[in-house]
Amino acid sequence: MSQPVSSRSAAVEPARHRLVDVPGGRIHLVEQGTGPMVLMVHGFPESWYSWRHQLPVIAEAGCHAVAIDVRGYGRSSKPAEVDAYRMLAHVADNVAVVKALGAETAVIVGHDWGSPIAANSALLRPDVFTAVGLLSVPYAPRGGQRPTEAFAQFGGPEEFYISYFQEPGRAEAEIEPDVRSWIAGFYTALSGGVKPPAGGGLPFVAEGGRLSDGFPDGPLPSWLTEADLDFYAGEFEHTGLTGPLNRYRNVDRDWEDLAAWDGEPIGQPALFIGGEHDGPTQWMADAIKAFPTTLPRLVSSHILEGCGHWVQQERTKEVNALLVDWLRSLPAGPGQR
Template identity: 80%
Template structure:
């Protein structure tokens, strides 16, 4: 079952909004084009709208491009329970979307948190997700250390941002009084043209008694983000709040337990990685990228974009579109139909 969704959003010409039913509730999606299905999964704190530049490009290249609002975001379902945001639930949502669209297979592409959601969709359901594209966050198989224990060791006397996000209500109390300003600072702090200079205090660490936003620098928007874009993002989170998106971080230990049987497993479908050389995710996880011959044995291509920050498909949309289309068109027929 599906139904049209009202579009109170900044428009993408020729794109269609829909609500589809999945076992966990409903997913709002925006689609454009026809052909092999490409499912686009955003990260934190974002939206389907993060793929606004990819939808028409993929459609023009002969693909059915579908950008979802991940559960907890936008017009998708927002369960109250923290554990409703575990990785297995996100994988089930992706499977449900493919079925609701009448497809049997899809290529899945994710950015930021969407990257591990895409990776685990491919890992757990290779029968459905026949290729996987990962943006900004490299694939790293489940390891032997409980995530919250690992994060607690990072940063010394300061608190790593993932640890900061663990307590329900804590980060919400920082963000929700002025969502627009917080988003602007967070986006700018990880964008190549507005991030803090090398050597300054890192954005992702919180001194005792401080807030994450205390490390934000200036009030200049990055070049990829217009005032209208920021208005769209802010309006989405002002309507929905931040608890659902933050609950993704609050399930890292549950994910570690749920995915134990897949510990150390490679992803064997054709894959793609695109990252920015100024993105902390790329530098922190350099060892994961070096391990790709083992962890992504069918990696088609890997690209580190010079002078690019974290928001790769928005910062460098033309380049990312070209890389995505070239990769998609290189896939075997069975991996993109």
Template identity: 80%
Template sequence: MPQSANTPSTPPASPAAPVPRPPAGPLPEAVHRTVEVPGGRIHLVEQGSGPLVLMVHGFPESWYSWRHQLPALAAAGYRAVAIDVRGYGRSSKPRDVAAYRMLAHVADNVAVVRALGEETAIIVGHDWGSPIAANTALLRPDVFTAVALLSVPYAPRGGIRPTEAFARLGGGGEFYINYFQEPGRAEAEIEPGVRDWIAGFYVVASGDAKQDAARPGSAQDHVAHFSVAPGGKLSDRFPEKLPLPLPWLAEADLDFYAGEFERTGLTGGLNRYRNVDRDWEDLAAWDGAPLRQPSLFIGGEHDAPTNWMADAIKAFPHTLPGLSASHILDGCGHWVQQERPEEVNRLLTDWLGSLPGTAA
């Protein structure tokens, strides 16, 4: 693709330096590294050899959200790499809110591929990682040959400023993405009790949240579940008693996530939300652009973004002309690859094996 003022250029390759494994780190066969990127450094975890598959997590997660996919993809003959997105874990955490714009994440992903000595990669994203992956493939099809999106369907840049569109949502309250816009506001809610807040957020968005056993399935219901009442907090929506551990989230898993955010804070992750309007301006040249590479979508029956973006899924024939398949997993919530690891691993490896020139 020809470069433009808004398209990240490819940075020079830099060596991928091994770094010490985090204390009591999982996945003993995996290798932890940091690589240089335009904005500083990206921490990554890799396992296996073969065609490169780059995995990008969402909020509030880390590379650890791909703990089930790393060994599975490695065993299937792929070089599986999961990053800590900038602002998370052991990756750089710029202070400037604008440093978390979409173009910066695209540049990070390109730099990771180059630093690992590769020319091309397949990219997989979940939650915020899904639009990061989609835009990375959109802007740099020369590097990213295929894209898999989990939970959040691809929706091209449209004609309405995002915060204006989100202001129309909320079910009588303030939609959580707008609630996250003001620096410091969500941090004041979360950081006094990081572990409890993260646990509540994971539970309320999961498919097996007990308070949602009879949850209605309309998009409006899912939107309302993530709105903030006037003068309230997002955590007011969390159940009073959390049904932990969940089948997919052990206490040790929660400890790992909480430990990362207790060390780093939540600002880096929240700053991604604070760039939605900036992204809309940056990506004006790609308004309505389809994503043409081979693609895959996996969502959950009870996944809020999958439900409230149902129209985006219906538009896939136009927006994802290279779509191989779209799967909605029965009973699954938002944390797709963690809640249903075996099913997601099978869908991913089957899809990867079908891609021209990338079969392991």
């Protein structure tokens, strides 16, 4: 970080919305506070709004807190081409956001798909991203098997959800007729303490079925209000889901693009926060065990008991405290990492 994080809370101005130019168009962001930059990158199917509880806390800790709408989401640009959503494009967006806001470096924090986007931003541009926080999805370096081939081996006769998302238009046809109900079910299904329906549940799709067949019945999880759901639904009813789903449709392109970084560790100070009941915590247990090799400067790793996938929304106070403590632990000198 370019300067120390304050150990005292300070009054900060309200959050501000801004559009900034990037090579692929424009990125919408919400920012709050001043100081060293902390760039927050959301996952699927979310928006900058998933960081609503972190923005003021990180700002009060003495940072310039910035949460973006990833390309394809919200008010950010939505290129039509599937390959416009490859990992290299997301990394370029993040670098351009840092520069557009007048900074040279930033700490980057990501959740869900935002976690590998943050990890690869740190991996490819250590000159810009001086530390990396990973929420829900642990870092796993590029490996020897093409991703779609690996995913095709999951689930036996059932189809892994990432495989289900590969064909353009297929998942859109399920989701877009009733976006609000679909995302309500998806958020609920991946929340901590939610019992899956009889006969199965996420992340697999039965032959001829739909992903939503695995959504549970019942009320919204406690972390998600009707107003929150209205916000998310309004975003996707306006933009559709093709841009967000195109991220999944680039996993093989990413594998090809990142061949030069095969097996490469991330050398910057790192943080991991996962949920006990979250899928990636379980499927990627070997990746977490490998952190001493893949994240040699890992500061701390936390699995939140009883928590599901949406860690920074489900466990706001715990995650905020972990983030602020980690930020305060980082080197304060210019350009240090």
